[in-house]
Amino acid sequence: MRVKLLTTISFFTCQLSISQTEKLLHGKVLSQNYVLKGVEVINKTAKTSTRTNDLGEFSILAKEQDSLLFFSKDYLFTRLKLTLKDLEKSNLIIEMTPKAEELENVVVSRSVFNKTELKKIANNREEIDKIKIRKQFDDVTTKVTVYDGKIKNGINFSYPIFDKPKKKIEKDDRFKKLVIDFCPPDFFLKNLKINHEEKExxxxxxxxxxxxxxxxxxxNVLALMDFLYVKNEEFKKLK
Known part of the structure; x- marks a missing residue:
């Protein structure tokens, strides 16, 4: 009985030491059976990172309960909390989902398409191209006007000649776009505890x-998230 007890204790001690020891984790990142190169692989717990090679492969030091983040601008943000089974695998496979393509300046009326049809269009390159062509045609036809007798580029006598026209100040939204591209939609609510009204x-x-x-x-994803966590503490103090 004593021997069995000692064996059991040594087994659990061994398992605990394995779970707390870092090992070089090998893996591959795929999407729809295609390997993804240049994907940023981040060990959020250890604050280390690497990138996948041309074959979609990566190696990173990790241990049980570490959080791995996988980021690529064309794919949805992917998280993985490592288990002992993950660490025991010789080659960990990560599947990433492509982002839906956004159509710029294309408005699809809900009265024309139902949800099923919209889903089909979103995944059909030919239909997307047709919508873009129709949009370009509509833009051209709406710009055709009837001659009203006015001289093109004529002097506008109501305009003050000596006043310089005010320059239009364009808003710099590059940082906002960076945050949206790098952070998953639920990052602000789940990680920073910032609701939708406070996000902007x-x-x-x-x-x-x-x-x-x-x-x-x-x-850099890791640097951006560290920055957002620090600013979140400052933001809370202002409330």
Whole structure:
């Protein structure tokens, strides 16, 4: 009985030591049976990162309960909390889902398409191209006007000659786009505890910080998230 007890204790001790020891984890990132190169693989717990090679393969030091993040701008953000079974695998397979293509300046009327048809269009390249061509045709036809007798580029006597026209100031939303591209939709609510109403205010609050411009010059998922966590603490103190 004593021997069995000692054997059991040594077994669990061994398992515990394995789970707490880092090992070099090997894996491959795929999407629809295609390997993905250049995917950023981040060990959020250990604050280390690497990228997949041309064959979609990666190697990173990790241990049980570490959180791995997989990021690529054309694919949905993927998380994985490592288990002992994951660490025991000789080659971990990660499947990423492509982002749905966004159609710029294309409005699809709900009265014309139902949800099933919209889903079919979103995954059909030929239908997407047809919508873009129709949109371009509509833009051209709406710009055709009837001659009204006015001289093209004629002088506007109601315009003050000596006043310089005011330059239109374009809003710099590069940091906002960076945050949207790098962070999953539920990151603000689940990780930062910031609700939807406060999200826009918080991003503007971060954008004012000069450090946000450094992130624009050298985009990095890990650096961006660390920055957002720090700014979140400052943001909470202002409430």
């Amino acid at each position: 205010i918080f991003i503007n609050f971060c954008d004012v910080d000069p450090k946000s411009k450094i992130l624009l010059e050298h985009p």
